[in-house]
Amino acid sequence: MKKHFLLFTCIQASAAILFLLFGLAFLKTVSLNEMHTVQNLAGAVLQASPETEAVFMEALKSPRTAHTAAGAELLARYGYEEDFLARIPFYRRSLLVSLSIFFICFIFSICSGLHYFYSVQKARKAQEELLAVLLERCLSDDYGFLENSQESAFPGPGDLSDTFRKLAQKMRLKSEILEEEKDHTKALVTDISHQLKTPLAALKTCFSIYLEADNAQEKKEFEKRCRFQLEKLENLIASLIHISQLESAMILLRPEPSSLQNILVEAVNAAYEKAAAKQIAIEAEDFPDLVLSLDKKWTREALFNILDNAVKYSPPGTSIQIRAQELYSFVRVEIEDQGIGIPKAEYNHIFKRFYRGQNETVQNSEGSGVGLYLSRKILEQQGGTVSVRAAKKQGSVFVVQLPLEAAKNS
Known part of the structure; x- marks a missing residue:
């Protein structure tokens, strides 16, 4: 024109x-x-x-x-x-x-x-x-024309062409986001159905046997098993609710000045009962306390999940070491166990939702595969990270890095 x-x-x-x-x-x-x-x-x-x-x-x-x-x-x-x-x-x-x-x-x-x-x-x-x-x-979600750099593929002069290209790119991005959310929702429903299926089936079996039991001793045994399956189901539902709330931003992390030592002590206390039952010692090296800007409740939950995972897959009579070190821009917390270890090929998978390792011990153990995923989500939303590496002798070392912003020696 x-x-x-x-x-x-x-x-x-x-x-x-x-x-x-x-x-x-x-x-x-x-x-x-x-x-x-x-x-x-x-x-x-x-x-x-x-x-x-x-x-x-x-x-x-x-x-x-x-x-x-x-x-x-x-x-x-x-x-x-x-x-x-x-x-x-x-x-x-x-x-x-x-x-x-x-x-x-x-x-x-x-x-x-x-x-x-x-x-x-x-x-x-x-x-x-x-x-x-x-x-x-x-x-119709057909954005193939965006790959054509010829100006003739777009209507109008240069300014209108640029505006239309930007609009089409935004529409494609939103379409891709909606498609990802749709796939995510499908995967979440599938995973939840799969996770609920096992404890519900076990609970149904235990309850059927309980009703058919001939004596009080058998009824008491299967009543105990029903209660265990109910507790397992309750824990799984609580974890699923936490995941849903985190992913939908219904849980808002509220950072506040918090003592790193206090958070670690509370996480260790939460895992102490299971560790004591297996005679596993949880030991922490001395380090200068730091006051970090963190959500105390959810950071404790993240560290507890890592400790609980270490206790679950460590043999009786072993120990778990906790170390903390202040670096230039972050604080590194290492949790080292003497457990079964994690194959290197699974390092990037164990923090995915509902993922469970291929090791036979893991497959035979009770678990839903949400603990480490929750830990990753909680830490990442606060600017932190979590990773894993092999220990020098036996077991695994989980490395948690927390931002040092607003941190000070207490």
């Missing part, structure tokens, strides 16, 4: 300049012819009567209308009236050419304007049709 406008402007300007040049040439010719006529008259009179030179000079200096009437009367006797120029062929041809050029320029300008108007309307219609097609493709 800009090209059409520039072309139309250039044509109009060229026509105007051409007509102006011809008009100036015509006026110059008329002026020269008039000058030649005056010069011819003056020369003829002076040759016949040289004494009339003073009269000519006086007439040139006097006002133009002083002798007009007398001159007009004299010339009229010989046919030189006001319309005498129209009877001269040269002037008639010049006037005809001037009018022809003016008419041609006028017609050309009208045609150019109509052509420009038609081109604009045609281009606008084409843009609207193309825009409608591309919008329809966007609504």
Whole structure:
């Protein structure tokens, strides 16, 4: 559209300049012819009567209308009236050419304007049709045209093209996010169904056997098993609720100045009962306490999940070491166990939701695969990280890194 406008402007300007040049040439010719006529008259009179030179000079200096009437009367006797120029062929041809050029320029300008108007309307219609097609493709989640860098693939001038490209990219991004959320929801429902299926089936079996038991001892045994399955189901549901709340931002972490030592002590106390039952010692090396900006409750939950995992997969009579070290921009907390260890290929998988290792011991142990995932989510939402590596001798070392912002020695 800009090209059409520039072309139309250039044509109009060229026509105007051409007509102006011809008009100036015509006026110059008329002026020269008039000058030649005056010069011819003056020369003829002076040759016949040289004494009339003073009269000519006086007439040139006097006002133009002083002798007009007398001159007009004299010339009229010989046919030189006001319309005498129209009877001269040269002037008639010049006037005809001037009018022809003016008419041609006028017609050309009208045609150019109509052509420009038609081109604009045609281009606008084409843009609207193309825009409608591309919008329809966007609504159909077909964004393949974004890969085409040709400007012709987009309607309108550069600014409109850029705006449409940005809009289409935003729509594609939102579509991809919605698709990811849809897949995430499907996966979550599938995982929850799978996780609930096992304890519900076990609970159903125990309850059926309880109803069919013949004596009180059998009823008591299966009542105990039902209670265990109920507790397991309750813990699983609580973990699923925590996951749902974290992922939907229903749980808002509220950082506040918190003692790192107090958080670790509370996490150890929560895991102490299970550790004592397996005669596993939880030992912490001395370190200067730090006050960090953390959500105390959920950070304790994250560390407890890591300790609980270490207790679960460590043999009886072993120990768990806790170390803390202040570095340049973060605090590193290491939890080292003497358990079964984790294959290197699973390092990036054990922190995924519902993931359980391939080790036979893990498969035969009670668990839902949500503890370490919860720990990762809680720590990451506070700017921290969690990772794992193999211990030097036996077991695994979980490395928790917490940001040192607003930290100070207590």
